[in-house]
Amino acid sequence: MALSLFSFAAQPSQLVNSREAHSLLKPSTLLSVSANPNSSSACALQCQHFDSCSGCTHQWNLHRPVVLDEVTEFFRDLGVSDFTFDTCRLWGWRCRAKLAVRGSSDKPLIGLYEEGTHNVVDIPLCRAHHPNINAAVELLKQGIAKLDVQPYDEDSRTGELRYVQMAVTLHNTSLPWSKRYISGRVQITLVWNSRSENSPSSDKLNALAQFLWRSGGPSSNVHLVHSVWANFQTSSNNIIFGNRWRHLLGERDFWEHVGGIDVSLAPSSFGQANTRAFDSLLRKLQTYVPYGTSFTDLYAGAGVIGLSLAVARKCRSVKCVEINKEAKVSFEKTISRLPESIDSSISWHQADTSNEPLSWLEGSDVVVVDPPRKGLDPPLLDALQTIASSERKARLSESSSPKEKNEKRPWVLRAREAAVQIESKTTWEKSSSLPQTLIYISCGWESFKEDCKSLLSSKAWHLEKAHGFNFFPGTQSIEILAVFKRGQGTSKKKKKTSKKKNKLQSQYDQN
Numbered sequence: 400m401a402l403s404l405f406s407f408a409a410q411p412s413q414l415v416n417s418r419e420a421h422s423l424l425k426p427s428t429l430l431s432v433s434a435n436p437n438s439s440s441a442c443a444l445q446c447q448h449f450d451s452c453s454g455c456t457h458q459w460n461l462h463r464p465v466v467l468d469e470v471t472e473f474f475r476d477l478g479v480s481d482f483t484f485d486t487c488r489l490w491g492w493r494c495r496a497k498l499a500v501r502g503s504s505d506k507p508l509i510g511l512y513e514e515g516t517h518n519v520v521d522i523p524l525c526r527a528h529h530p531n532i533n534a535a536v537e538l539l540k541q542g543i544a545k546l547d548v549q550p551y552d553e554d555s556r557t558g559e560l561r562y563v564q565m566a567v568t569l570h571n572t573s574l575p576w577s578k579r580y581i582s583g584r585v586q587i588t589l590v591w592n593s594r595s596e597n598s599p600s601s602d603k604l605n606a607l608a609q610f611l612w613r614s615g616g617p618s619s620n621v622h623l624v625h626s627v628w629a630n631f632q633t634s635s636n637n638i639i640f641g642n643r644w645r646h647l648l649g650e651r652d653f654w655e656h657v658g659g660i661d662v663s664l665a666p667s668s669f670g671q672a673n674t675r676a677f678d679s680l681l682r683k684l685q686t687y688v689p690y691g692t693s694f695t696d697l698y699a700g701a702g703v704i705g706l707s708l709a710v711a712r713k714c715r716s717v718k719c720v721e722i723n724k725e726a727k728v729s730f731e732k733t734i735s736r737l738p739e740s741i742d743s744s745i746s747w748h749q750a751d752t753s754n755e756p757l758s759w760l761e762g763s764d765v766v767v768v769d770p771p772r773k774g775l776d777p778p779l780l781d782a783l784q785t786i787a788s789s790e791r792k793a794r795l796s797e798s799s800s801p802k803e804k805n806e807k808r809p810w811v812l813r814a815r816e817a818a819v820q821i822e823s824k825t826t827w828e829k830s831s832s833l834p835q836t837l838i839y840i841s842c843g844w845e846s847f848k849e850d851c852k853s854l855l856s857s858k859a860w861h862l863e864k865a866h867g868f869n870f871f872p873g874t875q876s877i878e879i880l881a882v883f884k885r886g887q888g889t890s891k892k893k894k895k896t897s898k899k900k901n902k903l904q905s906q907y908d909q910n
């Protein structure tokens with residue numbers, strides 16, 4: 400995963416005090432975007448790293464990303480005039496950060512690359528980070544200095560510590576929200592420049608983990624550290640993580656609570672950085688999924704979307720498809736905490752959605768796609784565009800998909816087999832229908848626009864609703880939730896025209 404896209408900036412080097420905490424906890428606001436809300440300096444980033452750090456691109460009006468006007472207009476032109484935008488939390492929102500470690504053991508730099516370079520900018524007071532990420536970074540720096548840990552040197556490919564991933568859990572739901580936020584604990588993953596835990600530098604790795612645990616674990620003054628993990632990476636490219644992960648200290652399982660369920664997230668699986676904003680999005684998403692639906696979650700990660708809908712909307716079936724095999728363990732753990740009353744058939748498939756995409760859509764009423772920034776894979780986009788003709792063909796041949804039945808390629812068959820399968824208690828009738836609703840969740844505005852235009856131009860879908868969420872305040876990014884329905888629909892503009900016509904007609908009739 401490329402570093403520069405993902406990490407951002409920080410806050411004080413210790414746990415925040417209650418006044419600071421209060422300022423970080425401004426409630427989110429839902430803007431109906433037609434009226435321009437006040438742009439005030441109260442929504443300024445006020446981060447001293449802004450000029451050098453590449454994490455944030457905007458320091459004013461954090462509540463209104465620059466792209467918002469364009470987004471609003473785009474949807475208005477497509478007939479969605481009630482687009483809403485949730486401003487979410489403006490500071491201290493980032494609960495997950497991947498940071499480069501460079502410099503020297505007595506002066507480590509932990510942060511992001513300066514724009515267009517591989518020079519790391521130290522960002523101890525980042526305003527986007529959850530304050531406890533900054534506190535954990537400070538602790539890590541102390542450990543590096545004390546134990547003479549060598550930060551990685553990209554030119555010589557020497558050194559020990561390459562990157563660190565910090566993830567904060569806000570899981571403790573027994574606490575009121577402000578306390579829950581401030582007492583969030585940090586899972587620290589040290590990306591170590593060796594092949595495995597058996598390399599000669601492992602003693603130092605273990606000593607560093609012990610230091611973090613002693614100084615920030617349960618027997619320290621402030622229990623800040625949730626756990627310590629190691630990832631081993633020796634490759635010379637820009638990829639942050641290697642394939643080998645080891646749990647070193649603390650709780651192995653990392654739980655979060657979003658969308659109404661407990662969710663397990665291993666350090667190796669994808670997790671949304673802005674936990675609170677993601678929760679808002681999930682709650683909005685739930686309102687578009689009818690009770691008892693059959694549901695496919697494509698680009699599912701650890702299945703958070705699918706499983707939260709399985710519970711909130713009592714889905715008949717939920718099928719999750721994800722390419723990263725590491726997410727499977729998290730999915731299984733999350734299932735173990737779902738309410739016993741749940742009666743859904745649930746499966747998780749380790750597969751590439753672009754491989755025979757129609758097979759994943761079959762049998763579902765609703766499909767959610769949540770692709771990476773680059774947008775939908777072309778074969779999936781193509782399948783969605785031609786969904787109506789696929790349906791017609793299937794009906795004609797009476798068998799929904801003859802190609803499916805004749806499939807012989809072992810890798811395709813293997814991918815279709817569920818890696819995790821939980822049967823429902825009720826035996827539901829199997830359906831071969833294709834989805835009538837498509838919910839597109841996007842973190843890449845440019846690719847979304849293109850995909851959206853392609854879907855609409857195919858006339859297979861029309862756009863019904865759209866919402867925006869401020870997942871990444873201080874950047875140009877916006878998270879979109881768009882609801883498409885099958886068929887061409889009646890454009891709202893057209894509806895208005897016909898109302899006008901009717902009015903004219905009735906005036907004419909009266910005359």
Ligand SMILES: C[S@@+](CC[C@H](N)C(=O)[O-])C[C@H]1O[C@@H](n2cnc3c(N)ncnc32)[C@H](O)[C@@H]1O
Binds near residue numbers: 702704721752772
């Ligand atoms: C933006 S994340 C969304 C994850 C999940 N929906 C969530 O919110 O936690 C995109 C996910 O798509 C996965 N992915 C990328 N390309 C894929 C593909 N071709 N097929 C299946 N999954 C893919 C990535 O591994 C990543 O987990």
